[in-house]
Amino acid sequence: MLLKLTWEASYLTEAILSVSDLRSGYGRTVICDDISLQVPAGQISCIIGPNGAGKSTLLKTIAGVVPAIAGSIRVSGAEIAGLPAAQVAGSGMAYVPQEANVFRALTTHENLAMGGWQDESRMQAARDRIYEMFPDLKPLARVPAGNLSGGQRQMVAFGMALMLEPKVLLLDEPSAGLSPLMVGEMFETVRRVNAEGVAILMVEQNALQGLKTAHEGIVMASGRIAMQGTASELLNSADVSELYLGSRI
Numbered sequence: 109m110l111l112k113l114t115w116e117a118s119y120l121t122e123a124i125l126s127v128s129d130l131r132s133g134y135g136r137t138v139i140c141d142d143i144s145l146q147v148p149a150g151q152i153s154c155i156i157g158p159n160g161a162g163k164s165t166l167l168k169t170i171a172g173v174v175p176a177i178a179g180s181i182r183v184s185g186a187e188i189a190g191l192p193a194a195q196v197a198g199s200g201m202a203y204v205p206q207e208a209n210v211f212r213a214l215t216t217h218e219n220l221a222m223g224g225w226q227d228e229s230r231m232q233a234a235r236d237r238i239y240e241m242f243p244d245l246k247p248l249a250r251v252p253a254g255n256l257s258g259g260q261r262q263m264v265a266f267g268m269a270l271m272l273e274p275k276v277l278l279l280d281e282p283s284a285g286l287s288p289l290m291v292g293e294m295f296e297t298v299r300r301v302n303a304e305g306v307a308i309l310m311v312e313q314n315a316l317q318g319l320k321t322a323h324e325g326i327v328m329a330s331g332r333i334a335m336q337g338t339a340s341e342l343l344n345s346a347d348v349s350e351l352y353l354g355s356r357i
């Protein structure tokens with residue numbers, strides 16, 4: 109009985125994404141180094157840190173867009189470091205970049221179709237599921253993405269990434285460029301996607317809202333992890349509060 113409980117507990121906290129000793133950069137310039145982090149299944153982790161800390165570079169490296177120089181990236185235990193981005197997409201991980209994350213000339217409906225490469229009937233079933241998850245998208249099905257608001261476009265980008273039913277989603281600054289009202293809705297969308305069982309690793313400039321939405325937090329500075337812990341530990345940290353949350357405790 110004890111064995112079973114222990115097994116169940118370790119299953120519940122299993123890391124869906126596990127990064128160890130990762131180094132990456134551009135050409136000969138190393139930007140991220142010595143990065144080790146884990147995203148447990150079904151949880152939200154939020155990376156915060158100052159401009160230029162290497163947050164987006166780290167996410168791009170995990171997504172396979174920037175090549176890893178050294179280290180390991182595992183999704184559900186399978187090594188993906190060194191695989192091209194297209195193969196990484198088949199590993200159960202999806203990536204929503206900060207910019208150019210939808211085809212502006214295509215409608216919502218067509219964009220969602222671009223997110224999945226299954227056969228027609230599976231693609232339609234996946235698209236119906238996205239409309240169920242984001243009912244606000246349904247009336248926008250025939251509208252070109254270029255004519256949508258920033259928040260609506262972000263929802264289409266999430267939908268595209270979810271078409272292949274990933275276990276983990278990488279989000280680069282999902283609140284960037286949104287109005288304060290839309291920012292709240294976007295974080296609500298992140299929670300909703302997570303409630304469907306999708307683990308999330310997101311980079312956020314909006315450190316307060318990002319950490320409030322997340323279970324775990326990671327602080328990056330100068331290409332390295334400066335601090336990591338539960339989101340509430342970071343929210344209650346005097347250093348984090350002073351440097352990133354815009355207030356002193």
Ligand SMILES: Nc1ncnc2c1ncn2[C@@H]1O[C@H](COP(=O)(O)OP(=O)(O)OP(=O)(O)O)[C@@H](O)[C@H]1O
Pocket residue numbers: 134139157158159160161162163164165166313
């Ligand atoms: N394509 C690139 N080629 C060369 N250097 C780059 C490239 N993209 C980013 N960098 C450099 O890498 C460093 C980290 O940038 P990165 O965008 O990863 O930081 P960030 O923490 O996401 O910053 P921000 O919060 O401002 O978006 C910066 O010095 C940046 O100039």
